[in-house]
Amino acid sequence: MKYISTRGQSPALEFEDVVLTGLASDGGLYVPQSIPQFSKEEIASWAGLSYQELALRVMSPFVAGSIPEDDLKDLIARSYSGFRHDAIVPLVQTGHNEWILELFQGPTLAFKDVALQFLGNLLDYVLKKRNQKVVIMGATSGDTGSAAIEGCRHCDNVDIFILHPHQRVSEVQRRQMTTVIENNVHNIALEGNFDDCQTLVKQSFADQSFLPEGRQLVAVNSINWARIMAQIVYYFYAALSLGAPHRPVSFSVPTGNFGDIFAGYIAKRMGLPVEQLVIATNSNDILHRCLSDNDHSRKALQHTLSPSMDIMVSSNFERMLFDLYDRDGDKIRGLMDDFKSGAMTLDASALERARTLFSSYRLDDEGVIDVIRDVFERCEYLLDPHTAIGVAAARATRRSADVPMVCLATAHPAKFPEAVRKAGQSKDPVLPHHMADLFDREEKYSVLANDAAAVHQFIADNIRA
Numbered sequence: 001m002k003y004i005s006t007r008g009q010s011p012a013l014e015f016e017d018v019v020l021t022g023l024a025s026d027g028g029l030y031v032p033q034s035i036p037q038f039s040k041e042e043i044a045s046w047a048g049l050s051y052q053e054l055a056l057r058v059m060s061p062f063v064a065g066s067i068p069e070d071d072l073k074d075l076i077a078r079s080y081s082g083f084r085h086d087a088i089v090p091l092v093q094t095g096h097n098e099w100i101l102e103l104f105q106g107p108t109l110a111f112k113d114v115a116l117q118f119l120g121n122l123l124d125y126v127l128k129k130r131n132q133k134v135v136i137m138g139a140t141s142g143d144t145g146s147a148a149i150e151g152c153r154h155c156d157n158v159d160i161f162i163l164h165p166h167q168r169v170s171e172v173q174r175r176q177m178t179t180v181i182e183n184n185v186h187n188i189a190l191e192g193n194f195d196d197c198q199t200l201v202k203q204s205f206a207d208q209s210f211l212p213e214g215r216q217l218v219a220v221n222s223i224n225w226a227r228i229m230a231q232i233v234y235y236f237y238a239a240l241s242l243g244a245p246h247r248p249v250s251f252s253v254p255t256g257n258f259g260d261i262f263a264g265y266i267a268k269r270m271g272l273p274v275e276q277l278v279i280a281t282n283s284n285d286i287l288h289r290c291l292s293d294n295d296h297s298r299k300a301l302q303h304t305l306s307p308s309m310d311i312m313v314s315s316n317f318e319r320m321l322f323d324l325y326d327r328d329g330d331k332i333r334g335l336m337d338d339f340k341s342g343a344m345t346l347d348a349s350a351l352e353r354a355r356t357l358f359s360s361y362r363l364d365d366e367g368v369i370d371v372i373r374d375v376f377e378r379c380e381y382l383l384d385p386h387t388a389i390g391v392a393a394a395r396a397t398r399r400s401a402d403v404p405m406v407c408l409a410t411a412h413p414a415k416f417p418e419a420v421r422k423a424g425q426s427k428d429p430v431l432p433h434h435m436a437d438l439f440d441r442e443e444k445y446s447v448l449a450n451d452a453a454a455v456h457q458f459i460a461d462n463i464r465a
């Protein structure tokens with residue numbers, strides 16, 4: 001399988017090269033040249049497969065030509081061996097035909113583990129094969145950093161540097177990162193905010209001359225195609241469990257960078273009968289405004305109870321636009337240029353298509369608290385604030401009670417005790433067993449000034465030979 005850039009001016013790459021690249025050189029994002037299709041009969045024949053067996057079927061066509069099937073099978077087995085549930089992504093019922101898909105059974109209690117456990121193993125595999133070493137550099141406001149660190153802590157050929165804003169992430173989130181003490185893992189607490197972290201990382205990708213000879217930076221944010229690919233699997237898994245392909249299934253997805261829901265859209269393109277795809281946003285609602293009013297304009301970032309969705313601009317939406325505009329790279333370049341000055345407007349036909357594919361909904365913090373309380377009162381099931389937005393969006397936009405609605409649970413409630421407390425819980429949700437001693441573990445991190453030269457020096461000094 002070859003991959004092409006959404007802006008049409010970079011050469012097509014093989015899967016392995018896409019995994020090791022961040023943005024395409026023309027500024028675009030890589031997408032598969034064609035979307036693999038499965039017939040209804042083939043999908044039906046997968047009923048009853050384990051998560052790992054299904055992952056092999058769904059991911060194989062995307063890595064064709066790069067990774068032999070036996071190797072992929074082995075990568076999948078290793079990636080999901082650390083999950084706390086045998087189903088990997090169990091379903092829980094919270095209402096008539098309403099289901100929660102628990103994507104938080106991985107090591108850091110957020111759905112990002114599903115993709116980043118896989119990406120870590122994949123990088124290790126590709127790099128060993130090529131006898132190459134790389135440096136991962138990323139900025140995090142919380143969840144991505146810990147999931148990336150957990151994914152890469154055992155990678156021999158990866159040194160990972162994660163920047164977080166000093167004293168501005170929650171204690172659980174910080175400790176999930178800083179208590180990993182392997183010598184290829186480096187946490188940098190930057191004296192600045194999340195934007196400063198992100199700016200510094202972007203600047204470093206643009207000029208990598210601070211790295212030793214032969215090393216390059218690899219991106220682990222959701223612009224990395226391998227993350228999207230690994231997320232397609234759970235749409236198939238949940239839908240098959242609920243009767244697909246013999247009946248359709250709908251999904252509601254707490255959305256930030258549009259990576260997760262984009263995987264759902266790809267699943268649909270591959271032949272999965274998906275009835276509704278609901279984009280659930282918090283007050284940072286650029287996607288909801290785009291779909292409802294054709295208003296895709298930047299607004300000031302708001303800090304909410306669902307911090308992992310506090311995103312001004314959804315980077316993966318560009319991949320969606322590429323398809324909405326019939327894969328016309330010139331059009332996408334034009335749109336993205338418009339957007340640089342603050343806003344873009346979709347063509348009538350692209351907007352119409354987007355509205356056919358997606359529903360959307362926005363929920364503010366007050367609404368989040370109401371939903372957490374309501375679901376707890378009715379079924380004694382505790383939602384985290386991100387998942388709560390998905391549940392509210394599902395209920396508000398649902399077109400048919402006959403079609404199962406799956407709400408993606410993107411984090412464990414114990415990660416976000418503040419919201420849970422506000423919803424009237426007298427006790428904080430309990431951390432799962434493997435993390436029970438989190439607050440007693442030793443931490444390792446370095447506080448650095450918000451200064452590129454200082455950070456680059458630190459990285460150069462700490463890369464293993």
Ligand SMILES: *Cc1c(COP(=O)(O)O)cnc(C)c1O
Nearest residue numbers: 143256257258259260308410411
């Ligand atoms: C990252 C994250 C999201 C948003 O996912 P996207 O793929 O960026 O849309 C939602 N909820 C939680 C808990 C997350 O960590």
